[in-house]
Amino acid sequence: MSADDLTPPEAARWAARSGLPLAPERHAGVAATAEHIHSVVSVLRELDFGDTPPSAAYRAGGEQHHGTV
Amino acid sequence: MEPYELTVAGAAEAVRARRLSPVELVESVLDRIEQVQPRLGAYVSVTADRARRSARRAAEEIAAGGATGPLHGIPAGLKDLIDVAGTATSASSRVRVDHRARADSTVAARLSAAGAVFVGKTHTHEFAYGLTTPQTANAWDRSRVAGGSSGGSAVAVAARAATFALGTDTGGSIRVPASLNGVVGLKPTYGLVPRHGVTSLSWSLDHVGPITRTVEDAALVLASLVGHDPRDPASVAPPPGDYRPGPGTDLTGLRVGVPGNYYFDHVHPDVEAAVRGAIARLEALGARLVDVEIPMTRYIRATQWGLMVPEASAYHERTLRAVPDLYSADVRVLLEAGELVTAGDYLRAQRARTLVRRAWLDMMDMDAVDVIAAPTVPMTAVDAGQTAVTWGDGTVESVSDAYVRLSAPANVTGVPSLTVPVGLDPQGLPIGMQLMGRPFGEAAVLRAGHAYERTGTARDLVPAA
Numbered sequence: 001m002s003a004d005d006l007t008p009p010e011a012a013r014w015a016a017r018s019g020l021p022l023a024p025e026r027h028a029g030v031a032a033t034a035e036h037i038h039s040v041v042s043v044l045r046e047l048d049f050g051d052t053p054p055s056a057a058y059r060a061g062g063e064q065h066h067g068t069v
Numbered sequence: 070m071e072p073y074e075l076t077v078a079g080a081a082e083a084v085r086a087r088r089l090s091p092v093e094l095v096e097s098v099l100d101r102i103e104q105v106q107p108r109l110g111a112y113v114s115v116t117a118d119r120a121r122r123s124a125r126r127a128a129e130e131i132a133a134g135g136a137t138g139p140l141h142g143i144p145a146g147l148k149d150l151i152d153v154a155g156t157a158t159s160a161s162s163r164v165r166v167d168h169r170a171r172a173d174s175t176v177a178a179r180l181s182a183a184g185a186v187f188v189g190k191t192h193t194h195e196f197a198y199g200l201t202t203p204q205t206a207n208a209w210d211r212s213r214v215a216g217g218s219s220g221g222s223a224v225a226v227a228a229r230a231a232t233f234a235l236g237t238d239t240g241g242s243i244r245v246p247a248s249l250n251g252v253v254g255l256k257p258t259y260g261l262v263p264r265h266g267v268t269s270l271s272w273s274l275d276h277v278g279p280i281t282r283t284v285e286d287a288a289l290v291l292a293s294l295v296g297h298d299p300r301d302p303a304s305v306a307p308p309p310g311d312y313r314p315g316p317g318t319d320l321t322g323l324r325v326g327v328p329g330n331y332y333f334d335h336v337h338p339d340v341e342a343a344v345r346g347a348i349a350r351l352e353a354l355g356a357r358l359v360d361v362e363i364p365m366t367r368y369i370r371a372t373q374w375g376l377m378v379p380e381a382s383a384y385h386e387r388t389l390r391a392v393p394d395l396y397s398a399d400v401r402v403l404l405e406a407g408e409l410v411t412a413g414d415y416l417r418a419q420r421a422r423t424l425v426r427r428a429w430l431d432m433m434d435m436d437a438v439d440v441i442a443a444p445t446v447p448m449t450a451v452d453a454g455q456t457a458v459t460w461g462d463g464t465v466e467s468v469s470d471a472y473v474r475l476s477a478p479a480n481v482t483g484v485p486s487l488t489v490p491v492g493l494d495p496q497g498l499p500i501g502m503q504l505m506g507r508p509f510g511e512a513a514v515l516r517a518g519h520a521y522e523r524t525g526t527a528r529d530l531v532p533a534a
Contacts, residue, residue, distance in 0.1 A: 011409065014409045015409060033406035037409075043367065
């Protein structure tokens with residue numbers, strides 16, 4: 001565990017701020033899993049997104065008949 | 070041959086020609102379920118009485134006016150994330166113990182309208198959040214994983230305990246268990262099959278599709294599922310055309326991309342050999358093989374996790390606070406930790422999806438390929454207790470990460486992906502080849518898969534279990 005890793009008390013505090021109180025016995029497991037998720041998704045910070053929009057763009061008019069993926 | 074052994078196409082022809090009644094067919098499949106369920110555990114619930122009533126109704130309709138289509142009177146299993154009015158959608162979870170669906174999902178309603186007979190609901194890894202489906206055993210070897218999350222559907226079809234089934238696929242959950250059990254699985258283009266009434270894992274990545282014994286059957290089921298539904302915001306109208314592949318096996322004119330990177334890295338040699346042999350078969354049938362380089366592979370896992378993890382936690386927000394002890398340990402900790410993903414990370418994943426999708430389509434355009442052929446999963450079914458795999462270079466990977474690695478790109482990009490059986494490894498376990506197409510290019514992947522299947526030695530593998 002490096003100095004930057006999420007500690008169990010930090011995980012508990014973050015979860016509480018998200019509205020999810022965690023019992024003390026949950027803190028270590030959630031911290032380790034959250035740290036793993038963070039290590040996977042933070043790779044995306046390497047990308048220069050420029051003006052790229054998110055893929056979940058809103059389509060005015062509701063029904064859409066000829067979308068593209 | 071017993072009626073339960075028939076494919077969808079075979080059963081449909083027998084029913085159409087009035088050589089087989091839906092009542093006999095459904096009774097045969099229900100008997101088969103009774104026979105294999107204690108060993109394999111594919112089903113959460115079996116709705117025998119309801120199925121018998123539906124079969125009698127189908128028989129009356131066919132006697133009065135003939136079969137309305139190829140699914141009329143055909144027995145089907147539904148992954149237990151798919152709502153059927155008046156029955157529980159358990160999601161294979163204790164969280165849903167008192168659940169009752171008030172209405173049919175779009176796909177259940179469409180299959181019912183086509184005359185399909187629901188024989189039961191099949192097991193999923195809890196809420197589709199996993200790759201093994203621990204309640205269900207592999208149809209080929211009970212000590213091995215079924216794969217997931219649509220493990221019950223794939224095992225039911227492989228064991229002839231459903232003539233076809235539906236699954237859902239967020240990172241590979243149709244294709245992984247289909248591959249590990251030697252059956253066909255199709256993840257359609259994102260938006261082609263409506264998800265209304267299907268329990269979500271991740272709105273950005275979820276798909277619904279068929280699990281069948283043959284490619285032709287997958288095409289027959291797909292045709293009954295497509296069509297715009299405004300209740301699913303991702304839903305689109307299908308392009309005109311027929312999914313059912315023709316009888317011929319000539320692939321002249323089809324350009325098949327063969328990845329030089331990613332898809333053959335950290336793949337078991339038996340899997341690689343079988344898939345390369347199957348690709349050579351496509352070439353022998355007239356397809357032109359084209360080397361392709363898969364773009365942005367470093368960001369596929371990060372994009373998939375960045376979308377799926379916070380979306381799953383959002384879906385489960387209320388129940389995770391109300392009844393956390395009712396979740397399995399592996400799912401609970403993921404949902405809890407998912408609450409800590411920031412909005413910044415989530416938006417990066419949404420924007421990365423845009424980039425990966427564009428780069429993938431540019432690659433297919435630049436090389437003018439219709440289909441990309443690759444392994445579906447890097448190894449066959451592992452022992453039920455195994456949690457990690459060690460590759461030849463010493464790299465250790467979790468079993469879940471390995472099973473999702475080659476299937477997730479089609480979820481991130483939204484392109485259609487079909488898995489077809491291409492043989493068995495020396496332990497007698499099935500190997501799958503994945504055929505990925507252009508968006509809404511289902512017809513091309515089905516054509517290639519069907520031609521392979523018609524000329525292969527691995528057609529319609531039957532497990533001994």
